[in-house]
Amino acid sequence: MLTVADEGPARALEGLDALREALASGLRLWADLDTSADTHGAEEVLAGVFRFHPLTIEDALTPEPNPPKLDEHDEYIFIVFHALAGYEPFGDVATQEVCLYLGPHYVVSCHHGPLESLEAIRQRCLEDGLPLRRGAEWLLHAILDRLVDEYLPCIDAMEESLDRLEAEALEGRAAGLLERVLRLRGNALRLRRLTVPQRELLARLSRPDFPHLVRPEAHIYFRDIYDHLVRTEYLIEALRDLTDSALNTYLTVVSNRLNEVMKVLTAVATIFLPLTLISGIYGMNFAQRVWPPFESGWGFPAVVGVMAALGLAMVVFFRRRRWL
Template sequence: MIRSFFLSPEQQQSRGLSLTEIGRVRDSGQGLLWVVLDRPDQAELLTVLHDTFQFHPLSIEDCGNEGYQTPKVDDYGEYIFLISHALLPQNQDLADLEMRELDLYLGRNYVVSIYRSAEMPPVERVWNRLEKDDRLFKNGADFLCHALLDALVDDYMPLIDSMDDEIEWLEDKVLEKPSPETLQRILALKHATLSLRRVIGPEREVVNRLSRDEFDLIAPNHRIYFRDIYDHLVRIQDLSESVRDIVSGTLDIYLSATSNRLNEVMKALTIVSTIFLPLSFIAGVYGMNFRYFPEINWQYGYLYVWLLFAVIVIAMLLFFKKRGWF
């Protein structure tokens, strides 16, 4: 699906432009044009990106790639091509964390956004704000690009907060009673931090390049807005590093607690086995089938053996208690 928004130099707004009108606006270099490609097929990609905007084939190939691509920014002179990743809100479950790619073209008077997921919350929020916030289209294409990236980065913070809450719960659960379910949640949280760090690091470098004077398409007075996004990403990356360290510590605590529980079980079994060793020896001695056995005809022999068993058990328990073994 193709959506478009255009603000003319006379401040007149229009939506749903045809491809011919989009090409005319692009060639004129006037006004502000925003084109959104929502789950485009290959034909739409080629028609809009190649035929209408005449973008470089390598960038178009990146837009059609279904696999994971590292966030990056490429300068093609007349326009900038960006790859970023957004967090889908319905997948903020740490066991099923999922990122979706958002591709952006930034030109003199246009922004083209492409995504292939069922929804892209940052794009939808900015699109809905067009009618309420005129800064989005009155400050140029670079400010609109900033708004999209800012909305994308803002979705990372709730995930970090949920990670903090999850860690607090896991630490209490690990100390209280570690279980396989706890281990699964720890590993899910660790996987989520790794997935987040894989995106945030390159994303930060992309925004860092946009915040410097490297690209002429970004106005000097708008670079401070990209620096603000960069500061947010630095903070998010620092928090994710802290979360990763805490998760690793929690995993170590879980393994240590599990090992201690196993040691307690083995100690109890060892004590029981040690107590039964002399009892088994005595029972084996008196169970031998010799013809002449001094105690075999003793009237109190059976009681004597049980008293001997009791004395040995009590003596060993007192010995273990004195040594602090239980």
């Protein structure tokens, strides 16, 4: 928990009494709560000190994810935002929900587990007081800006993974490729479902919808985050199109390989068809032996030679026609 006066770096607060005193005095305040470490203590802060609405407290404390949203209350607004917690190549995108309360002179953040992005902002506040010293809305801007910027490295990593998959598909290495392409496509769709509502809530913050909480000079900065998220959304759309292209490439390569196999099998069957006909006719039992080679010693080698010559001639013919 942090508080800061008009000047100087922030200082850490310990205990609920110090928090109540800072809140009552009107000092700029940031309460950062990790609900995975102490759910009861977080609930005491949200309900006992700040007296937030029970429904928002339920959303902030439950480990189940909530959709991104912005709810307006009398003296504060409640925001649910999703941060990226990590991404492994060809793995699932890990997201982490961050619940934010913006009041006249305070920001309360709740998350289930540590977040490096918030810790970096906290260290900056301890060093020089910024951005909390400028006002609560500026701290909210710093948090949202940091969370949005973390989407870009993830998208870049997914694009690199997709490039490797396309190279493998063109080289004919299709083992496990379909599963990885579909996983990337699923991650792109998941990011898309998150960015659309988050873009809408940033659009509201960039408009004069909350004059008692967000000063006019801060609107343009929230608009800047909105523009970043719009760009991120375009990149996600492009990534989804690229995954569809990679999937089509994979299916085309598999189809071509199947066609090559079928072409070879068809050629082999065609070569053996006349050979089977000759051997079938020659091997029939006739009551009257009208074929002279039946009684000759060179009959069997002659027929086998004819069959071999015919098969070789058909192979040469197929080669010249580029069927083999």
